[in-house]
Amino acid sequence: MLVALMTACTNTDKIKTLIITGQGEDNLVWTQAVQSILDASELFSTKIVTTPPEGQDMSQFNPDFSKYDLVVIDYEGDAWLEKSVASLKEFVENGGGVVRVHSKSQAGSPVPSSVSFSERHNFEVRTRITDHPVTNGLPVRWLHPEDVIVQGMDFSADGIQVLATAFSDTAYAGSGKPEPVLLANNSGKGRVFTTFLGTPDLDKNEALECAGFIVTLQRGAEWAATGAVTQDVPFDFPTAAGAVLRTGFKSVNPDEAFENMCSYEIGESTLYFSWLQSEIRRASGNAETLLNLEKKMVEVLKNSKSTVDAKKLILKELSWMGSEYCIPAVKELSSVTDIKDEVDFTLERLQ
Amino acid sequence: MSIKTSRRTFVRRSAAAAAGIFVVPSIIPSSALGLRGRIAPSNRVIMGAIGTGSQGMSNMNDFLKLKDAVRFVAVCDVDAVRLMKAKARVDAANKATDCRTYDDFREFLEKERLDAVSIALPDHWHGIIYAETANKKLNVYGEKPICRTIKDGQTIVAAVKKNNIIWQTGCWQRSQAHFRRGAELAINGRAGKIKLIEVGLPDGGRGIGTPPVMDVPPELNWEMWLGPAPKVPYRGVCHWNWRWMLDYSGGQMTDWAGHHIDIGIWGAGLEYTGPVEISGKGVYPPEGIYDAPVEYDFTCKYANGIEMRICNASRLKMGMGTTWYGDLGWIHTDRGNRLTASDPKILEEVIGENEIHLYKSENHWLNFIESVRTGAPNIAPIEPAYRAISAGLLGEIAMTTGETIRWDPEKEEIIDNPRASRLLSRPYRKPWDLPTV
Structure with a gap:
């Protein structure tokens, strides 16, 4: 059924997606990976827009979000203009979807100083909510390779659901407690999906090639844009038995x-x-x-x-x-x- | 007829004679019958062990703790190192050097005249060796889960019944007070009418990837270890870790089915029947030599409306163990003396004289020895063990096929599904086959 659906998909049926990048040191590699992952699902038509460089005039950056179904924010750096932030907020309130990727993405806000990062290591992700569209049908425990756990982010906003956590081991400069790695929240008529998995590493991109990262990003993006997930959980989703890598992000x-x-x-x-x-x-x-x-x-x-x-x-x-x-x-x-x-x-x- | 044979016959005959005079109530402790301690050597139960790995040795040690009630005289294993360790353990216990050793169970069964055999083997060997041992009229203490396939289980049950041997399953949780108490509260309706049983079993563990073919260790008879299972080259996985491979086991699920499903059906009055509909999903490792599901979640519906959900513990609020949910509350029990209820008052309830009193055993291994000596029933007969693992195995079939399975618990057949029905048995690799019963 999925195959038939995909064949019938033309570009106009696809989820119109704007990927915002800029200023982060690894952002180009990262953004291209995110685009490839979304494209591999054949559900999204993606376009990348780059913000002005660090310290430059951000007034030139004022995208018209309303032309899109989904905005993927892969950005760290200078604060956006207030009107850009307000425009994004309005987009979500009116039913748009936002995906926040990269460990420091704060949707145009500065990164709080309380945030810290574990050392890169293999760890186990625990699916905490199994009846959310993004995580429905996923294994409860799965291994994720060579990634960083983000610690100390503020998740106090109303309605944020922690879909998955990872225990951050003190042996790897961790906090010694479970840290959220996948989040979802409804805001107005729209939805926001956040992943803290997949911090890029220029030498070894296992964290991005992890089927668990790829599939949760694809599912989270579809949910943010539409409120539902039509993608089956693939056979190669990792389990507690071992991590699974997808070369070229494809199954x-x-x-x-x-x-x-x-x-x-x-x-x-x-x-x-x-x-x-x-x-x-x-x-x-x-x-x-x-x-x-x-x-x-x-x-x-x-x-x-x-x-x-x-x-x-x-x-x-x-x-x-x-x-x-x-x-x-x-x-x-x-x-x-x-x-x-x-x-x-x-x-x-x-x- | 050897002296040993006549001794064993004596044990069974005297038990039968005693039963003719008065029915031995199970609540009378064996010590009252003179069975605990200070047993004359001639009245000891003479035992052998087939399978002397970790569980086999653990069972043997539990039997040896009964001191002069039991004497082991023979051990059998396909691993020469383990076999010698087992012999050393027995010889030390006997203060002797004459424990006999066998590397082939057929020779063991042909030559040994024993009161009972303790058997702890990988699941794929259970069908043949349990049934062959029963056919030799030897009493069996057998490890759970008692079978790898439903057909193996049916053969074993038939062999035990036809040969009228004493059988006890190694589901020792039944002999722990809190499990029995939980089951007894549940079966007597202290949580109300039971609607749902939740059974939380361990999650699957880490895999080891895809190890290469390697040399078989000199002490191991790999061909005999494989026996009826498909012939595959040795890849470093054998003892203990066979558990994670479908040729030999159904993973954590089938291992623990013999414990927490067993307790679940004991406390719900379902231990002599099976489900009528089974459906659910498994999570399989995408690659690697370990291919058993690492997560699983399936439901068995019984004819009386009770549903039993069986899944890896991480999926359940109560985690590991068995929970009976009734229309008035719930009762949960697990290892570590855990017994809790929705209302603590449930746990204070007294079971009345005319209510159901479950069979009581305080020492699983002693209970078997007493059963062998007296012929009286024991805490863990064959059929409940079969019904516990068959619920798990039907769940495995539902997960393998992706289908909802309908099962006739009387005829013990899958209804109207030839593909799924093929999974009720596994053809054995020649020359092995299930024995005729």
């Missing part, structure tokens, strides 16, 4: 997955098979989708380049979800000594 696509499955050898990542298992679950009760998956799986079995280990994992899934369609292809493998057990296993279950 697995089906063709790539089936192609990569063929060359699987034991001891390598099982990411693509996990993707397959999640697709099978998603297709539950839908015979046509299941058959389409089964056909792709049979192609892996028949592919002369497929490894024995790949065939074993495919057979394991076919053994319960397969139909009569796969049986001839499975039987054809009976003569292959290395997978005789798995073939017998599959046929015993299917027949």
Whole structure:
């Protein structure tokens, strides 16, 4: 359904998004990453606007927010003009969405001196509110790599919901208590989503490539703009078992997955098979989708380049979800000594 | 017939004879029957152990604390180092050197004539070894969860019943006063009519990524450890950590199903039936050798309207343990002597003479020994253990398929869903197969 929705999406259907950047030392890398992440969801049409440099005349910076559905603020530096701040506030009150990214983003206000930062390290995020549209369906515990925890921000404004926290360990210059990392609040008719995850690092961008950061940003942005989230929680969302990185901010696509499955050898990542298992679950009760998956799986079995280990994992899934369609292809493998057990296993279950 | 065989027969026959004269009430402590302490060596329960890893040794140590009520004489393990440690422990307890060792349970079962066997193995071995041991008419103290698949469980239950052996499950929480008290309050309606049971089980832990293939340690018979499970090369994961891999276990969920689900159904009168509808979701690690769900949240609906929600503890306000919610309040119990209620007065309630009194055991291991010696029922029979883990396994099937599963708890069949039904069993790798019962 999501695929159909995306195909039908034209630019005009997309969420018109203005990304504001400027003045922060790493902001270019960061802003491009944020844009790539939003673009990867295919839900947003994004435009970046840069503020004047530090110390310059901010009066030139006075965007017309009303032309957009969503304003993403990736900014640290000089205070905006009061009328810009007021205009943004009015935008939200009238139903606009705002996403605040980057650790120091204060929507045009100076960063309070009480704010401090932990050292960069791996930590676990705890989803605290599981029935908010942004976090609904997410794991309760998930690992996030090589990031900074922001401490001491003021969250006292009315209606701020702490969606997720991370315990800030004193071993990494932390506060020794859970700190909010994802926030949401309604304001007037609009909504504001804040993420404190993903502080950029020019050397190693694991914090940004974390599937948990990417997906919560995409979901938070959709919620801020529309009040709802249509994106499924992807199979590669990290868990307490381990962090998951997305190269180029993109998740697995089906063709790539089936192609990569063929060359699987034991001891390598099982990411693509996990993707397959999640697709099978998603297709539950839908015979046509299941058959389409089964056909792709049979192609892996028949592919002369497929490894024995790949065939074993495919057979394991076919053994319960397969139909009569796969049986001839499975039987054809009976003569292959290395997978005789798995073939017998599959046929015993299917027949 | 060996002397040992006649001794074991004597134990069972004398128990049967006693039962013919008067029914042994379970509330009479064994000491009143002369069973606690100062037992003549000839009346000791002679035991062996199959599986001498952490849980196996823990159980053995708990049995050995009963001193002269028990004597271990044989141990079996596929890991030679563990086997020797177990022998040393037994020999030290016996002040002897004659504890027999086996690296193959088939030889153990063929040669040993025992009163009882303590079995603690990875779940994928339970079906075969529990049923084979029962078929040899040996009494079993068996670890939970008692099976990896529903079919394994059905086979084990049938073997225990047909062979009329004494079985006790290692769900020792039943022998702790506060769990029993919580269950007894719940089953007698002290929180009102039970509507919902919430069962909080541990979250899954950190993964280890995708380790490479490596050499099997010389002490380990890897082929035998795998047994009926798919043949895979050794990758450094075996003892203890098999728990996180679906070929051998269902993860934290199935491990703890044998404890907190067990307590839940005990206190709700559901221990001899199963759910009729099961649905829910699991969170699976996207990659890595550990593939069991690290989070899970599913609900079992029973025919009488009670719902049991089972999930990782982080999702629940009450956290770990079992909570019975009735129309008048709730009762929660967990390890660490935790027993709380919506109103503290509930905990002061007296259970009347004509109300339900749950079976009482104060020492799980002694209770088994007494059961073996007298033939009387014990605290943890086979069927409740099967019903506890089958709720978990049906939840696993619902999570694997992404479907709502309908289950017939009488016929023990999934209704109208051939795909899900295939997951009720796992074909065994040859030459292994479930024994005929």
